[in-house]
Structure formats: C-alpha cells, structure tokens
Amino acid sequence: MNRRDYLLRKIFFSLVTLAIVVVLNFVLFRVLPGDPVRAVIGRNVRISADTQQALREQFGLDRPVFPDQFLTALGQWSRGNLGVSWSLRKPVGEVLVAKLGNTLLLIGLGQVLSIILGVALGLLAGWKRKTAVDVGALTFSLIAWAIPTFWLGIILLAAGSTWLGLPTGGIVSPSNVGKPLYTVLPDVAHHLILPTLTLTILYMGEYMLIMRSSIMEVLGEDYILTAKAKGMSHWQVLRRHALKNAMLPIVTLIAINLGFTVSGAIYVETVFSYDGLGKMFQTALVKQDYPLLQGAFLLLAVSVILANMLADILYTYLDPRVKAA
Amino acid sequence: MTSLPLLRVRNLSSEFVTTDGTVARALDDVSFDVHPGQTVGLVGESGCGKTTTLLSIMRLLPVSARITSGQVLFNGTDLLGLSEADMRRCRWKELAIVFQGAMNALNPVMTVGEQIREAILLHDLMDSSHATRRVDELLDMVGIAASRRDQYPHQYSGGMRQRAMIAMALACQPSLLFADEPTTALDVMVQAQILELLQKIQKLLGLAVVLVTHDLGVVAEVCDAVVVMYGGKVAENGPVDEVYNHPRHPYTQRLLEAFPDLNRPAGSLATIPGTPPRLNALPPGCRFAPRCHKAFDRCHIEAPVETGLGRGHTAACHLLEKTEAAK
Ligand SMILES: Nc1ncnc2c1ncn2[C@@H]1O[C@H](COP(=O)(O)OP(=O)(O)OP(=O)(O)O)[C@@H](O)[C@H]1O
Ligand code: SF4
Ligand SMILES: [Mg+2]
Numbered sequence: 001m002n003r004r005d006y007l008l009r010k011i012f013f014s015l016v017t018l019a020i021v022v023v024l025n026f027v028l029f030r031v032l033p034g035d036p037v038r039a040v041i042g043r044n045v046r047i048s049a050d051t052q053q054a055l056r057e058q059f060g061l062d063r064p065v066f067p068d069q070f071l072t073a074l075g076q077w078s079r080g081n082l083g084v085s086w087s088l089r090k091p092v093g094e095v096l097v098a099k100l101g102n103t104l105l106l107i108g109l110g111q112v113l114s115i116i117l118g119v120a121l122g123l124l125a126g127w128k129r130k131t132a133v134d135v136g137a138l139t140f141s142l143i144a145w146a147i148p149t150f151w152l153g154i155i156l157l158a159a160g161s162t163w164l165g166l167p168t169g170g171i172v173s174p175s176n177v178g179k180p181l182y183t184v185l186p187d188v189a190h191h192l193i194l195p196t197l198t199l200t201i202l203y204m205g206e207y208m209l210i211m212r213s214s215i216m217e218v219l220g221e222d223y224i225l226t227a228k229a230k231g232m233s234h235w236q237v238l239r240r241h242a243l244k245n246a247m248l249p250i251v252t253l254i255a256i257n258l259g260f261t262v263s264g265a266i267y268v269e270t271v272f273s274y275d276g277l278g279k280m281f282q283t284a285l286v287k288q289d290y291p292l293l294q295g296a297f298l299l300l301a302v303s304v305i306l307a308n309m310l311a312d313i314l315y316t317y318l319d320p321r322v323k324a325a
Numbered sequence: 326m327t328s329l330p331l332l333r334v335r336n337l338s339s340e341f342v343t344t345d346g347t348v349a350r351a352l353d354d355v356s357f358d359v360h361p362g363q364t365v366g367l368v369g370e371s372g373c374g375k376t377t378t379l380l381s382i383m384r385l386l387p388v389s390a391r392i393t394s395g396q397v398l399f400n401g402t403d404l405l406g407l408s409e410a411d412m413r414r415c416r417w418k419e420l421a422i423v424f425q426g427a428m429n430a431l432n433p434v435m436t437v438g439e440q441i442r443e444a445i446l447l448h449d450l451m452d453s454s455h456a457t458r459r460v461d462e463l464l465d466m467v468g469i470a471a472s473r474r475d476q477y478p479h480q481y482s483g484g485m486r487q488r489a490m491i492a493m494a495l496a497c498q499p500s501l502l503f504a505d506e507p508t509t510a511l512d513v514m515v516q517a518q519i520l521e522l523l524q525k526i527q528k529l530l531g532l533a534v535v536l537v538t539h540d541l542g543v544v545a546e547v548c549d550a551v552v553v554m555y556g557g558k559v560a561e562n563g564p565v566d567e568v569y570n571h572p573r574h575p576y577t578q579r580l581l582e583a584f585p586d587l588n589r590p591a592g593s594l595a596t597i598p599g600t601p602p603r604l605n606a607l608p609p610g611c612r613f614a615p616r617c618h619k620a621f622d623r624c625h626i627e628a629p630v631e632t633g634l635g636r637g638h639t640a641a642c643h644l645l646e647k648t649e650a651a652k
Contacts (some may be wrong), residue, residue, distance in 0.1 A: 222429040226493075228385055229424075230444045231416035240443070244434050319434055320477040 003316050010312045014305050021301040026073055029294045030065055082298065083291035087284065092295035095280065100299075102171060103269070103276035107261045109192065110199025111254070118204040119250060122211025126246075127238070129216060137208060144205030153198045153271035160194045167191050169273030195272040199264075203257065210253055215246040248319055255311030259304035330358035330398075331533050332382070332501055337395035339381045341604075349604035350557060351377045351390070356631065357552045357562050359501065364527060364534045366544035366565070368580075369554035372601055375537045376425060378554070379503045383420055384412050399501075418448050421494035422503040423487070425537070428510060430490055431478040437489045438464070438474030444496040463492040467522060484515035491522065495530070502527075505537045520547065541584045545569060550637070553577050556602040556612035559631070563638030574640040575619045611643065619644060 056062045060072055076083070082092035118141075125137040160166040167173065167190060176187045218224065219242055227241045257264070265278030273279065277296065284292040315322050339352040351374050359365050367375050380386045382397050384404065397404040399419060404412065424430045432440060438460050445456040461471040467488040478486055487507060494502055504523060508516035524547055527534050538544060544551050544565060551568050553561040553576065561574040572578045579597050599616035602608060608615055614624040623643050632645045 222424055223432040225385060226424065226430045226490075227432070229383060229416055229422050230493075231413040231418065231447055233413060236447075241432050241435070245432070321433055321479050 082295035085292040087289040114203035118207025122208040126215035141205035141208040149267035259307035332359040333398035335396040347605040366548035421499040425505040561640040
C-alpha cells in the first residue's frame with residue numbers, strides 16, 4: 001500500500017470516530033438531568049408556565065429529540081455554532097477560542113521544554129546505563145511522573161512566590177492590562193514561569209522514561225552492531241542509526257499528550273488561576289453550564305482525533321514500514 | 326603456507342561478567358592464522374565462542390565482556406594495541422563482518438543503498454556521487470538490481486537482505502571478511518545461493534574469509550583450513566584435508582564419525598552425548614573430559630596444551646602430548 005492510500009484510510013477512520021463522538025456528545029447532554037429553560041432563567045425567578053412553554057418552543061425543545069433536535073444541533077455545530085453558555089451568556093465558540101490561545105501558550109511551552117529536556121535526559125541515561133547519571137535521572141523521572149499535579153503546583157506556587165517573588169496566578173498583572181506590548185510581554189513571561197515549570201517537570205518524567213527504555217532497546221539491536229562494525233564512532237551511531245528509531249515511541253507519546261492538552265491543563269490552570277480552557281472547564285463543571293461543557297467536550301475529542309491523525313501522518317515519514325502494515 | 330599470515334590470533338582470551346557477578350571465560354587461549362585469500366572454517370557447537378572470537382578480533386564485544394589477554398596481529402600490527410580511533414578506521418576498511426541472522430542487521434528506517442553508501446563515505450573513499458555509483462556496482466555484484474537501491478530492508482526478502490549485507494561488507498574493499506553463520510534462518514535453496522555468491526566473490530576479489538558454520542559439508546566444500554572450537558578453546562586446527570582425513574582430537578573425531586550423514590539435515594553438527602561446559606563453572610583439566618570417550622585420569626586434573634602435529638595441524642589433547650613426547 002502506498003502512502004496516499006494509507007493516509008486516506010487513516011483520515012476515513014478519523015472521520016468515523018468524529019461522527020461517533022458527535023453523536024455521543026449529543027446523547028450525553030440529553031440524558032443528563034436538568035431543565036435547560038430553568039437553567040437559562042435561573043432557579044428562583046418565577047415565570048408562568050405559558051412563558052416557559054413559549055421558551056421551549058423558541059429553542060425547539062418541544063420537538064422530539066430524534067431526529068429533529070439532533071439534526072438542528074448537527075446543522076448548528078457544522079456552522080460553528082455551539083450554542084450559548086448559560087453562565088457567561090456568551091456564544092460557546094467565542095469563549096472556547098478566547099481561552100484556547102492562553103492554554104496553547106502554556107501547554108505548548110511546557111510540552112516543548114519537557115520534550116527537549118526529557119528526551120535529552122533519557123538519551124543520556126540510556127547511553128550511560130547503570131551509572132550514577134542513569135540512577136539519578138531515573139529516580140528524578142519516576143518521582144516527577146508519580147507526583148500529583150495539584151500537589152507539585154501548590155508547592156512550586158508557595159516556594160516561587162515566597163522566595164522568588166513570582167506572581168501567584170493569572171496571566172498578566174491587573175495594573176498592566178491595556179499597557180503597550182513591551183510592558184505586557186515581560187509580565188506575561190513572569191506569570192508563565194511557575195505553571196510552565198510545573199508542567200515541564202510533570203511531563204518530562206514520562207518522556208525521559210520512554211526515551212530511556214527506547215534507546216536501550218535500540219542500542220541492543222543488530223543494526224547498531226553493524227554500524228559500529230562499519231567503523232562509526234559512538235556519536236555517529238547514535239545520531240545516524242539509534243536516534244530516529246528510538247524517537248518513534250516518543251512521537252506517539254507527543255501526539256497523545258497533545259490530544260489531552262485541555263484535560264491536562266485543568267489542574268495546573270486551576271492552581272495558578274490561569275485563564276485558559278482548563279480553568280474554564282472546571283468552572284463550567286461546577287456551574288453545570290451544559291452548553292459550555294458540550295462545546296469543550298467536542299473540542300477535546302476533536303483535538304485527540306486530530307493529534308492521533310497527525311501522529312499517523314508523521315509516522316509514515318519516520319518509519320517506512322508503517323505503509324506496509 | 327608460504328605467505329605471511331594476514332591475521333594471526335595468538336592466545337586470545339575473553340570473558341563475560343554475568344549479571345550475577347560470576348565470570349564466564351568465553352575464550353581461553355585461542356590461536357589460529359588466516360592467510361591472504363584463504364577461507365578458514367570456524368566450527369563448534371552452539372555457545373563454544375565462535376561469535377565471541379570474531380567480536381573480540383574486531384573489538385566489538387558488548388560492555389559486559391572484555392578481552393583479558395592475547396594478541397590479534399593484522400598484517401603484523403596488534404589490533405588490541407590500537408587507539409579506539411585507529412581501530413575505527415581499521416574496521417570495515419580492513420575487516421568486515423556479515424552477522425549471524427542478518428534479518429535485523431540492516432537499519433529498518435534507512436534505505437539499503439544509503440546504508441552501503443554511508444560506509445564508503447565514512448572511510449572517505451570517494452565523493453558522494455561516485456559513492457552512489459559504487460553502491461550500484463556492489464549491488465550488481467551480489468545480484469541485486471540497482472533499481473532496488475532506494476528501497477528499505479522490509480521490502481527485501483531474507484536472501485536479498487543477506488546479499489545486501491555482503492555488498493555492504495565489500496563496500497570498502499576489505500582484505501578479510503568474517504561471515505558468522507551467514508545462511509542460518511534462510512531456506513535451503515537460498516543458503517546454497519549465498520554460499521555460492523561468497524565463494525564467487527572470494528575468488529574474484531582474492532578476499533580472505535573466516536566462515537562460521539555448523540555445516541561440516543560446507544567446510545569441506547569451501548574452506549582451506551578449519552578451526553574446531555570446544556568450550557571457548559581451540560580443540561583442533563589445520564588444513565581441511567588433514568583434519569578431515571586424520572582427525573586427532575577426540576571431539577573432532579566424534580564430529581566427523583557422523584559425517585557425511587545423509588540422515589541428518591544439512592547445516593547441523595552431529596550431536597554428542599552430554600552438554601557443553603558451563604563457562605562460569607568449568608571442569609578442572611580438559612574442558613571436554615566430562616564427555617570424552619577417551620578421557621583418562623590426567624584429563625580431569627590438567628588442561629592439555631596445543632600440540633603441533635606437522636603440516637600446520639595442531640590439536641589440544643593429552644593423548645597427543647604423550648605420543649609426541651614418545652617420538
Ligand atoms: N552477552 C553475553 N553475556 C554473557 N555471556 C555471553 C554473552 N554472549 C555470549 N555469552 C557466552 O559466551 C559463550 C560464547 O558465545 P558465542 O555467542 O560466542 O557462541 P557461538 O559459538 O557463536 O554460538 P552460536 O553457534 O550459538 O552462535 C556462550 O557460552 C555464551 O553463554
Ligand atoms: S585431553 Fe583427555 S578428555 Fe580431553 S580430549 Fe584429550 S582425551 Fe579427551
Ligand atoms: Mg554465534
């Protein structure tokens with residue numbers, strides 16, 4: 001099978017998955033308890049039954065769930081209309097887009113740093129197997145991997161703000177809002193230090209562990225011995241023959257982690273009051289803001305599907321064997 | 326042999342440190358010669374140290390192993406005394422190796438052509454465009470169409486991969502080629518083709534070859550000399566005609582008694598009752614004594630030394646020491 005067929009097949013299955021997710025997302029929020037009309041007008045306001053009925057008709061809630069409501073929802077979603085948030089009283093799409101940028105900035109930074117550091121540390125540990133370097137790196141990574149996000153975040157928050165005077169939360173100091181970019185950017189960077197550090201430590205352990213075992217496995221392969229027999233130095237063997245093979249599992253891991261960007265951000269954003277998707281998600285959950293949750297779920301699912309597709313595509317460039325599978 | 330040996334292995338000993346801390350003496354006092362253009366067969370049952378011998382010579386032992394003593398004289402230079410950088414330059418340019426079970430000896434994510442080209446460029450033999458042409462020539466020499474140069478190993482059959490390995494081994498025109506069981510894991514037809522190819526190339530290029538095999542028939546057919554190993558030691562060594570017609574070591578005698586045996590599938594050694602010695606718990610005296618039908622008291626106490634038997638024939642057995650001393 002050639003690359004085009006392979007990719008077409010992957011895209012087809014991604015679309016199928018997406019369709020299933022859309023249906024589930026619809027069904028899930030229909031079976032949850034709660035009356036949308038009551039939620040919109042608030043609990044304590046008294047409104048006549050007639051008015052309530054009028055509202056139901058206006059929102060199409062009097063019609064059967066299937067197919068009428070489903071088709072309406074489908075039509076709206078496909079046009080990017082995800083409904084209106086009950087708690088924020090703004091279109092869900094608008095809210096998501098606004099928060100997504102902040103989250104991508106934070107998670108992106110954390111991911112890039114943890115990938116670079118984790119892969120480098122894993123390589124070093126696997127290369128210097130059973131030495132003090134390896135044991136040290138392994139211990140650090142296992143701890144980093146096992147630490148609860150919330151706990152690490154709070155410790156770093158306390159330590160960083162007390163001793164280093166770093167901001168305790170938010171993205172930008174209230175006094176700097178609306179100031180020119182050269183004032184805002186350093187302030188944002190300042191705010192990003194602690195949450196980024198938290199994320200970096202958390203993700204790094206996993207990358208390091210995978211990279212270490214992957215490089216150790218690869219270094220034991222026959223083709224590595226062939227490369228050495230050809231007269232290559234350790235460094236040449238590592239760079240030309242070991243690295244690409246050892247990076248394959250990392251690509252998968254990166255894709256998986258990217259897919260879980262939003263859910264991964266919930267804890268960190270909550271601890272550092274960082275105004276991103278994660279924090280929004282948490283708020284929406286507490287306030288039972290179904291439209292917002294529904295939109296967030298959809299975004300979450302789409303990002304997982306997209307990330308997996310991306311990994312599949314990348315794989316065809318990294319591993320020529322994939323196409324044959 | 327009138328020529329000076331190309332490779333002279335003298336009293337080479339290597340050991341593995343196993344995970345439980347015990348030391349396995351995988352090679353003990355191994356000596357043999359390889360002359361230019363000669364094919365030497367290296368035979369012995371599984372675990373007797375054939376691969377370890379080749380890896381020791383190329384200084385490619387895993388980190389858990391080390392060479393404890395001996396000399397590896399290549400054109401008169403002791404390879405064990407070279408710096409790591411000089412040894413790297415020597416590998417592939419002078420000594421190339423085709424590994425046992427070459428299924429995984431090629432990198433799965435690099436094209437076959439690139440893996441061959443890389444060896445040429447590494448040793449600075451020619452510029453990039455000439456190297457590509459040379460790859461095509463090499464592939465042609467082993468019977469692979471140049472159009473398959475840019476394919477990946479998984480697109481090759483087992484036999485083709487082994488051919489590609491041979492082409493790769495020839496890339497830098499080495500004077501000595503090690504072939505470690507180059508045909509195991511291939512089906513019988515392909516085995517014959519690969520051996521034929523090796524022979525053809527050996528004649529064409531005047532290459533010296535050390536061929537590790539379990540097949541005594543192959544040794545008789547393609548080798549000039551044979552080294553019989555047992556438990557990390559050389560049991561018997563000499564020209565094929567000599568050794569096959571007058572085997573002097575009881576182990577070789579046992580192996581050859583069953584040869585030629587039409588009932589035994591080609592490619593496997595005759596089985597001799599008993600098990601090979603455990604290298605971390607060696608018997609005192611002769612390593613073969615527990616299984617030797619001719620063993621006597623002295624064999625269990627004292628290790629035999631290599632005895633010259635004339636015409637380049639040597640063997641390590643107490644029985645021979647006696648007869649030689651009596652002469
Ligand atoms: N990595 C290792 N760690 C410990 N011992 C080893 C290791 N590799 C080989 N040995 C030991 O060294 C001895 C010689 O092994 P070697 O691979 O050289 O045998 P061989 O003659 O090539 O066998 P085969 O015909 O199966 O390839 C064996 O007894 C084996 O137990
Ligand atoms: S030395 Fe003794 S045990 Fe060893 S091969 Fe000779 S006769 Fe057999
Ligand atoms: Mg072997």
